[in-house]
Each structure stands twice: as C-alpha cells, then as structure tokens.
Amino acid sequence: MKPFTYEQVLDPAEAVARVTGSPEAVYVAGGTNLVDHLKLGVATPDVLVDVSRLPLDEVEGLEDGGLRIGAAVRNADLAAHAAVRRGYPVLAQALLAGASGQIRNVATTGGNLLQRTRCVYFQDVTTPCNKREPGSGCPAREGFQRSAAVLGASEHCVATHPSDMAVALAALDAVVVVLGTDGERRVPMSDFHRLPGDRPELDTTLAQGELVTAVELPALPDASRSAYRKVRDRASYAFALVSVAAVLDASGGTVHDVRIALGGVAHKPWRASVAEERLRGGPATEEAFRAAAEAELAAAVPLDGNAFKVPMAVNTITATLRNLAGGSR
Numbered sequence: 001m002k003p004f005t006y007e008q009v010l011d012p013a014e015a016v017a018r019v020t021g022s023p024e025a026v027y028v029a030g031g032t033n034l035v036d037h038l039k040l041g042v043a044t045p046d047v048l049v050d051v052s053r054l055p056l057d058e059v060e061g062l063e064d065g066g067l068r069i070g071a072a073v074r075n076a077d078l079a080a081h082a083a084v085r086r087g088y089p090v091l092a093q094a095l096l097a098g099a100s101g102q103i104r105n106v107a108t109t110g111g112n113l114l115q116r117t118r119c120v121y122f123q124d125v126t127t128p129c130n131k132r133e134p135g136s137g138c139p140a141r142e143g144f145q146r147s148a149a150v151l152g153a154s155e156h157c158v159a160t161h162p163s164d165m166a167v168a169l170a171a172l173d174a175v176v177v178v179l180g181t182d183g184e185r186r187v188p189m190s191d192f193h194r195l196p197g198d199r200p201e202l203d204t205t206l207a208q209g210e211l212v213t214a215v216e217l218p219a220l221p222d223a224s225r226s227a228y229r230k231v232r233d234r235a236s237y238a239f240a241l242v243s244v245a246a247v248l249d250a251s252g253g254t255v256h257d258v259r260i261a262l263g264g265v266a267h268k269p270w271r272a273s274v275a276e277e278r279l280r281g282g283p284a285t286e287e288a289f290r291a292a293a294e295a296e297l298a299a300a301v302p303l304d305g306n307a308f309k310v311p312m313a314v315n316t317i318t319a320t321l322r323n324l325a326g327g328s329r
C-alpha cells in the first residue's frame, strides 16, 4: 500500500481547503469503501482527510416538513430514525437492504453516496479498466457481465452504481448540499451521479475537493406510500441485481403521482421517467404498471450476460407498484 498521511478536521471549510489544495488528498468518512481501495491499490492518495467527526451528524426537520440529513450521519442511525421510518419508509428499507449491520454502523450518508462501483475489473488492478485507468479498456464488455448496466451505458464503461440508499434518494427527489471553496451549492439527485459517456472515471458532477455536507428530502404528500424492493443473488450481504424505489399516490384507484428509481441497471440511480409519465393520471392497475415498466425498459441495451435484468426490472417495478397500490407499506 502506498504511504499516506492522516489528518482529522473539525470544520467543513477547513476540510474543503485541505483537499482542494492538494489533488492527491481525499476525504475518508466511515472508510468501509475507501480503505478496501487503499488495500487493493485502486486508490493511491497522499493524504486522508477524516470528515467523520465534522459537526454534520444530525437529522433535522425542515420548515416545509422535509428533512435534512447531515453527511456524517451513519447509515444505521438514519435507517432507525423515527422521522425516516415514519415519513420515508423507502429510505429506511433501502438502507437496511445494504451491506451488513456492522458496516451500516460505520458507513455515512456522504460516503454511501460516493461509494464506487463493484465491477470486478475496477477492483482488480491487474486488469485494464477505463474507470480506474482512463483509456486502458473495458474488459467487462466481453467478460463478466452479471452486474453490468442495461441502461445508459457506453462503449467505454458498463458499470453500475452499487448504492441502495442513493436509489431511494433519487425517487424522493432529494437534493445534495455541497460545499466548495466558493461556498455552498445544491445539486438535485438526478444531476449528482453521471452516466459514463467517454469519461467513466467520473462518477459524479462534484468538482475536486467539494464536500457533501447534507442531503435534503422534500416533504411527501400525505397520501403517498413508498417502498424499496431489492433483487439479489443472496438474501443478505449482496449488491442489487435490480432494485426499485417507488413513491406512489394512487388514492381512489388513479395514479395522482408516482416516482420510480432503479438500482443495479445503470451507472447512476436510474429515474424511470418514461414509466412515470405513462402512469400519471391513469389507472393504478397491474396491467398499467407492467405496460409502463416495459416502456421504460424498451431503451435497454443488454449484453449476453445480463439480459435477464430486463424482464427482472419489469417484474420488480410491477410488483413494487402493485404492493403500494394495494396498501402495503
């Protein structure tokens, strides 16, 4: 492992100044993803700036009824928070579907958003990988494809984003609050992660040194129900093959509002806007849910090894919406 120095900071602006001024410096929070990458040689920073003790560990109610989640709030604490369990079940369920109890006790909101792909080639420094080493190639296109993307991929990268929490945040129209040297800016979840295009090394739209300080959730209408459903190879401790986060207001049998995000199928949490558009104002029936899901997946470009994800995503969207429409929380 390459030697590095470790620094603790207690002020967000100080953290930003430290990392922005040094291209080889990175933030570390819970360390559950970054430390693996240090050991594997995937990440080779000179300086680790520890942001886990910044005063960003509160979950606070907002005046408009929404919620502000500090970047240092642990995944386990967030999943157990009464306001999250009561108001945003999709988020609590997504968090509890991820990793293990021990990891969730340490992992943070900011670190979870910024975790990197689990593509096996990305984590193996003996293989080429455009995301780890731009221009070196993408062996996943001809190799192990089970975890690869079916939507929004490019010839340069077919990796998927691994976070469960981020999928729920996408369906909730969350806003990521970011601090840089020029001050604070607010980034909608839909603009936070990016598709690979010809720059797969960039997972997000963050500038070097920008620090995630919080995530804000807008209030949900009273009639909305929400849920997260994750399909994976094992019942626990496995990343999503396909996952669905959905928020549905279907009182009286009509879809008044619906928001759907997919995990395990793209380089970023995939907002299913085609399906949403088809469903709004129409009947809340299984047939309508399936037709909308099929319309969303019409854009899929599967590889031989991950074609199963297309019907799996259609079925998972349909089942999640059917349960929500039927009243299941």
Ligand SMILES: Cc1cc2nc3c(=O)[nH]c(=O)nc-3n(C[C@H](O)[C@H](O)[C@H](O)COP(=O)(O)OP(=O)(O)OC[C@H]3O[C@@H](n4cnc5c(N)ncnc54)[C@H](O)[C@@H]3O)c2cc1C
Pocket (backbone or CB within 6 Å): 026, 027, 028, 029, 030, 031, 032, 033, 034, 035, 051, 071, 075, 097, 098, 099, 100, 103, 106, 107, 108, 109, 110, 111, 112, 113, 114, 115, 116, 162, 163, 164, 165, 210, 211, 212, 213, 237, 238, 239, 240
């Ligand atoms: C065995 C195992 C199984 C797992 N299974 C799942 C799963 O099923 N689902 C799932 O969603 N996740 C899973 N995970 C991933 C886990 O959720 C992440 O490792 C964790 O959320 C990362 O949070 P952290 O605080 O430890 O981040 P760190 O490892 O500390 O950091 C991760 C990245 O975020 C950056 N970073 C951290 N905080 C900030 C900030 N405030 N601003 C800007 N950048 C920041 C760091 O520089 C680093 O690049 C698993 C992990 C392991 C090890």
Ligand code: SF4
Pocket (backbone or CB within 6 Å): 117, 119, 120, 121, 122, 128, 129, 130, 131, 132, 137, 138, 139, 140, 141, 156, 157, 158, 159, 200
């Ligand atoms: S899919 Fe992306 S992360 Fe995986 S090998 Fe290809 S370039 Fe690397």
